[in-house]
Amino acid sequence: MNSKGRLYGIGVGPGDPELLTLKALRLLRSASVIAYQSATDRESIARKIVSSYLPGNQVEVSYHLPRALEPEKAKSVYDQEIEPINEHLAAGRDVVVLCEGDPFFYGSFMYIFTRLSHQYQTEVVPGISSLMACPVSLGVPFTYYNDILTVLPATLPTEMLISQLLATDAAAIMKLGRHFAKVRDVLHQLGLQSRARYIERATTTEQRILPLDEVKPEEVPYFSMIVIPTIQRL
Amino acid sequence: MNSKGRLYGIGVGPGDPELLTLKALRLLRSASVIAYQSATDRESIARKIVSSYLPGNQVEVSYHLPRALEPEKAKSVYDQEIEPINEHLAAGRDVVVLCEGDPFFYGSFMYIFTRLSHQYQTEVVPGISSLMACPVSLGVPFTYYNDILTVLPATLPTEMLISQLLATDAAAIMKLGRHFAKVRDVLHQLGLQSRARYIERATTTEQRILPLDEVKPEEVPYFSMIVIPTIQRL
Incomplete structure (x- = not known):
C-alpha cells in the first residue's frame, strides 16, 4: 500500500x-x-x-x-x-x-x-500561457503556417536582441520591466516599431494595451509583453 | 439594434x-x-x-x-x-x-x-497549445528564467535548422511528418540527440513517446513534436 x-x-x-x-x-x-x-x-x-x-x-x-x-x-x-x-x-x-x-x-x-x-x-x-493569451487579447494573429517564432527575455543584451529578431518571423519579448526602454530602442532601430504591440497584465482586470511610444518606461511591470506578429500573408 | x-x-x-x-x-x-x-x-x-x-x-x-x-x-x-x-x-x-x-x-x-x-x-x-502540452506529457521542464525559446517548423532547410538551434536555449520542432529524418540527422550533427524528446498526438488516446532513434521516419505524423528542453540549472 x-x-x-x-x-x-x-x-x-x-x-x-x-x-x-x-x-x-x-x-x-x-x-x-x-x-x-x-x-x-x-x-x-x-x-x-x-x-x-x-x-x-x-x-x-x-x-x-x-x-x-x-x-x-x-x-x-x-x-x-x-x-x-x-x-x-x-x-x-x-x-x-x-x-x-x-x-x-x-x-x-x-x-x-x-x-x-x-x-x-x-x-x-498544462495551462494557458501568456504567450497565447497576449496575442489573443491584442487581437493580432501571431504565427502562420511555417513561421519561426522566438521567445526572448527582455534581459538579453542589445546585440543579442537584434540578432535574434533579425532571424525570426515572429517574436514575443517577455519580462520587460526595467528593460523596456532598451527593447523599444532596438525595435525602432530595426524598423519593427509599428508591428510591435505592447500589453501588460493580459486577461486580468488591470489589463492595459498601449502604443509602444506611449508606454512610460518607469511604469512597465514584470508581467508585460511585446508581441511582434508575423506578417500576414493570406 | x-x-x-x-x-x-x-x-x-x-x-x-x-x-x-x-x-x-x-x-x-x-x-x-x-x-x-x-x-x-x-x-x-x-x-x-x-x-x-x-x-x-x-x-x-x-x-x-x-x-x-x-x-x-x-x-x-x-x-x-x-x-x-x-x-x-x-x-x-x-x-x-x-x-x-x-x-x-x-x-x-x-x-x-x-x-x-x-x-x-x-x-x-486562447487554448492550450501543443507547445505547452508536449513538454508536460513528456515530463520535461521546458524553459527556465531568462531562456530563449525558438519554435521551428520541420520544413526549414537543414542550414537554417542548424543556425537556429545553435542560437537558442530551448526549442520545439513542429510538424515533423516527412521531415523527421532530416531533423533527426541535424540533432545528431549538433550533439543534441540525447536532449531531444519525441512525442506524437500529445494528450490524445493515441499519444506515443519514443526515443529519437527508435522513431520510424515513414510513420511520423504531422501532429508530432521534438522538444529540446533547456539545460536544467537549479
Missing part, C-alpha cells in the same frame, strides 16, 4: 479565472493541500486567479523562490522553501501546486518538480 | 477534452452554429475533442483551407470556404469556430478572423 500523497502542478492561466482548464479545476478542488509561490509582502497571483473556486477547507502553503541568487545559495534556499510541500506529501496528503500560466514554461513549479517527482506520484496539467 | 451574429474563435486544446477552458466550454454550448476545419475525407480533430460537450441541437459547418496553394488561388479558395460562416453571422446566428490548440498560434482560424472580425463582433479564447 502506498500511503504517500500525490503531487500535482496545475497551470491556472494568465489571469482570467475562466481560462482555467476543466482538468485543473477538478484537481484543484480534490486536494487537501494547495501550494503557491508568494513574495513575502504580496498576495499570490496564482491564488488570486483561483480564489473563487476554492472549497474553503484546504490547507494552504506558500513558498518563495527568489531570483538573482548565486546558484549554490539558490539550491539551498529552494530546498528549504519546498520542504513543507515534501512534508505534506510524506504524510499522505495530496498537494496541488498552483502555477501562473503553464507549469513548465518559465515557471517556479519546475524547481519543485525536479526535487519531488522522483519520490511521489506526480501529474502536471 | 444590431441583429448580426457574433463570431467566436475558441481554442479547444491539443486533444484531451479536459484541457478545454471553462470559457471555451461556456461559449461552445451557447452558440447556435459551430464550425470547424475538416479535410474532405477525415473527421475533424477539433470536433472530436469537444464531441462529448455538444448539446446536440447546433448547426454544424465544416470548411477546408488547404495548404500549399499559390497565394492568389489560396485567397479565393479561402474566401469561398469561409462564406457559409459569413452567411450564418449575417443572418444573426452566433458562430463558434473550434480551433485545435490555440486560435492565433499556427491556426486556420486566423484566416477567418482576418476576413470577418471587421464586420462582426468577435471574441477569441
Whole structure:
C-alpha cells in the first residue's frame, strides 16, 4: 500500500479565472493541500486567479523562490522553501501546486518538480500561457503556417536582441520591466516599431494595451509583453 | 439594434477534452452554429475533442483551407470556404469556430478572423497549445528564467535548422511528418540527440513517446513534436 500523497502542478492561466482548464479545476478542488509561490509582502497571483473556486477547507502553503541568487545559495534556499510541500506529501496528503500560466514554461513549479517527482506520484496539467493569451487579447494573429517564432527575455543584451529578431518571423519579448526602454530602442532601430504591440497584465482586470511610444518606461511591470506578429500573408 | 451574429474563435486544446477552458466550454454550448476545419475525407480533430460537450441541437459547418496553394488561388479558395460562416453571422446566428490548440498560434482560424472580425463582433479564447502540452506529457521542464525559446517548423532547410538551434536555449520542432529524418540527422550533427524528446498526438488516446532513434521516419505524423528542453540549472 502506498500511503504517500500525490503531487500535482496545475497551470491556472494568465489571469482570467475562466481560462482555467476543466482538468485543473477538478484537481484543484480534490486536494487537501494547495501550494503557491508568494513574495513575502504580496498576495499570490496564482491564488488570486483561483480564489473563487476554492472549497474553503484546504490547507494552504506558500513558498518563495527568489531570483538573482548565486546558484549554490539558490539550491539551498529552494530546498528549504519546498520542504513543507515534501512534508505534506510524506504524510499522505495530496498537494496541488498552483502555477501562473503553464507549469513548465518559465515557471517556479519546475524547481519543485525536479526535487519531488522522483519520490511521489506526480501529474502536471498544462495551462494557458501568456504567450497565447497576449496575442489573443491584442487581437493580432501571431504565427502562420511555417513561421519561426522566438521567445526572448527582455534581459538579453542589445546585440543579442537584434540578432535574434533579425532571424525570426515572429517574436514575443517577455519580462520587460526595467528593460523596456532598451527593447523599444532596438525595435525602432530595426524598423519593427509599428508591428510591435505592447500589453501588460493580459486577461486580468488591470489589463492595459498601449502604443509602444506611449508606454512610460518607469511604469512597465514584470508581467508585460511585446508581441511582434508575423506578417500576414493570406 | 444590431441583429448580426457574433463570431467566436475558441481554442479547444491539443486533444484531451479536459484541457478545454471553462470559457471555451461556456461559449461552445451557447452558440447556435459551430464550425470547424475538416479535410474532405477525415473527421475533424477539433470536433472530436469537444464531441462529448455538444448539446446536440447546433448547426454544424465544416470548411477546408488547404495548404500549399499559390497565394492568389489560396485567397479565393479561402474566401469561398469561409462564406457559409459569413452567411450564418449575417443572418444573426452566433458562430463558434473550434480551433485545435490555440486560435492565433499556427491556426486556420486566423484566416477567418482576418476576413470577418471587421464586420462582426468577435471574441477569441486562447487554448492550450501543443507547445505547452508536449513538454508536460513528456515530463520535461521546458524553459527556465531568462531562456530563449525558438519554435521551428520541420520544413526549414537543414542550414537554417542548424543556425537556429545553435542560437537558442530551448526549442520545439513542429510538424515533423516527412521531415523527421532530416531533423533527426541535424540533432545528431549538433550533439543534441540525447536532449531531444519525441512525442506524437500529445494528450490524445493515441499519444506515443519514443526515443529519437527508435522513431520510424515513414510513420511520423504531422501532429508530432521534438522538444529540446533547456539545460536544467537549479
